[in-house]
Amino acid sequence: MISEEQFLTSVFWAQELPRDEQERARRGITLRTVEAGAYLIHRGDRIDNWTGVVTGLLRLGSITTSGKAVTYAGLPPSCWFGEGSLLKDEPRQYDVLALRRTQVALLNRATFHWLYENSVAFDRLLVRLINERLGQFIAQVEHDRTLDSAGRVARSLASLFNPVISPFMGSHIDISQEEIGLLAGVSRPVANRVLQELEKAGLLRNEGGGVTILDLERLRYYGE
DNA sequence: GCATTAACACGTA
DNA sequence: TACGTGTTAATGC
Secondary structure, three states: OOOOHHHHHHHOHHHHOOOOHHHHHHHHEEEEEOOOOOOEEEOOOOOOOOEEEEEEEEEEEEEOOOOEEEEEEEEOOEEEHHHHHHOOOOOOOEEEEEOEEEEEEEEEHHHHHHHHEEEEEEEHHHHHHHHHHHHHHHHHHHHHHOOOHHHHHHHHHOOOOOOOOOOOOOOEEOOOOOHHHHOOOOHHHHHHHHHHHHHHOOOOOOOOOOOEEEOOHHHHHHOO
């Protein structure tokens, strides 16, 4: 179980629940650390938790039959995921890999289902998140087919700062150019070149192991 | 052409 | 020493 203070500061949806439901949710959450390069979830695993990123960075994706890594989304701090597998009670469809040492919060299955059955506030939260994620993935399919590498890097960076999905993000993220390349599906030299291009355009600031976003709206539509 | 990999130099924690 | 960044050369689709 996590402390009340940790619950309120690291779980963005805590305040959306009435007091008694908050307390029930808090008692159902445990913390866990995943080392850099380790898998939190393998494709085919049975899922027993709804999972939130507290610190660090995860990559949602899979490996194609030809062995190529495909990224579906970066999962930054304050992002919660895995509700699909819990609601459908089916094995996990994708891999979740820690790009760096990452702390996650795990809400156990029983508590998740209790909230799902009994809390209007929790259901509204789920609908909002699923709706937003659907829009994000549809946009991503379009962009992967139309944008060049600069647009894809800009897009995948911008998607980390989605205020519905990861509301605690602010404007800075600790992420190396190597990791940006892994998320955007480009090599590090390309990520490096694009980041300099985006900095020249005034959309972000490169800070060595991190990036500060200066203009999220233009970053989101860069290259269109 | 544009991207990738491998390699090297450089600065910093 | 380890890591992140900037850059180049060789190579492939």
